[in-house]
Amino acid sequence: MRGAVSIAGVGRTKYSRMKDGEVARTVDEYIAWAASLALADAGLSKNDLDGQGLAVAHAEAGHTVNWSASVAETLGITPKALIRGDQGGASATSMMIRAAAMIECGIVDRVLVVGADTPLSIPSIAPGLPLSPERVRGPYWDFQGPFGVMGPTAQFGLVLNRYRHQFSLTDTQLAKIAVTTRFHASLHDGAIYKTPMAEQDYLDSRMLSSPMRLFDCVPIVNGGMAFVVASTKSARAMKQPPVSLLGFGEISNYYRGSRTQPDITYTGFVESAPQAFDMAGVSHSDIDLFQPYDDFPFIVAMQIEDCGFCEKGMAGQFVENHDLRFNGDFPVSTDGGQLSGGQPGGAVGGFAPVLESVLQLRGQADHRQVPDAQFAVAIGFGGLPYGRPGRSCITAIMGREQ
């Protein structure tokens, strides 16, 4: 599978924070916008997708249960292969893997992978609580909401509390991740938060659910992203230099130890990353940039160590010892990530690591270009199991076509 498929086109819409006077676009409009950008980037038209593949991420604003087929209808596309991503922040990388498999098998030659959401514009049952399944109904909610769980911030706060009981990870080390991400956002037109953040700003930001702070959390936006996966052979004939998918690994519902009393300080990346590195045939020192799924700085730290860039428990030290800037020795979230870039809904933020990896490896990252970028890691991380961090953990390694 190594290098059999490539990303031939990418597209990201402008994000909206729905400030006064901003046009309220629908989720379908964002999907079409992102799709048209990615297709144009690849030099394709919508009619090049008939008889090919369409992959669609779930959306809280999704108005039809069979969302992926509904999107085909809305867009007037007749795909042979329909893929749906419903793994939250792991949706994009999950769909990329499935697209790769269908292309490698010869079922289709190209797949448009698209995701969009308008979390700021859907009905809420209470302030900040969208009226959608899992958020407000089902056994998963019944044993959390009434028990006083304050969403992912509290759930990850518990994991970080436990992590610090077993390992060391200081506020200053976490601040460095947040500050560097903000710095990168200042270099990226598409990012939402650009005002400089200093370490003290992070440390002073108010505590929401200990030890998670305001500056630990992503800004939620409306927006969409898309990319085109094609056989590398076909991608070579398209507009842009192909960026190949060299290796991938995934695991869902990972337990470290027993199922009922697991060690919650480990994520499934300890399984999925070795799979990806084995397939790609590269080592950690070959990696030129790391694009995590950064819903919280703490999660970035866990991904760095569970992907094997350092020993378990040493991510804080690793962050301290490395320069995470685009021109440093371990570039992280070079587009500003979600932390400062914005998260267009829980299933769409996971497109950004793929998009940024592609732009960097093509040499199209403007002022934030990692010099001579050849290999990138793009992470997918989605869903929150009860009492553990992360339902789906996907590691993808991408490389510039030589």
Place this chain on the structure above:
Amino acid sequence: MVEITHKPFPEITAQTQPFWQAAKQGELLVQSCEQCGTKEFFPRPWCVECGGRKLRWVKASGKGTVYAHSTASVVMMNYPGWKDDLPMTLAIVELDEGTRLYARIVNAEPDEVSIDMTVEVDFESIGDDIMVPVFKPVRS
């Protein structure tokens, strides 16, 4: 939309009805697999260990330890009815029976809660005739 001011209430299903009924009577139940004895929470449709579908509710001792804790100072992704309970300490409590659950820690200031602290169950009303388990420190 009518503004909500209360806490969220669970949907009570045939599967979970014994749990909520026992909670009203001050008893903590956990799910037990008849095939392999595994205890699990939140309730599942089959045993996460062996896949056995004969699961029953059994009384738990109510004792456990704090596995992790986090104190919330704002209401997030939940109903506004929690406002008057802030700051509120949530924990993952590891029961002596070998399973874990999310529950609030009561009768303790946030800085009095620590990992491995011994706790025991109590029940609090969240309104509408619903009682939920909470845990308080066992003070020697």
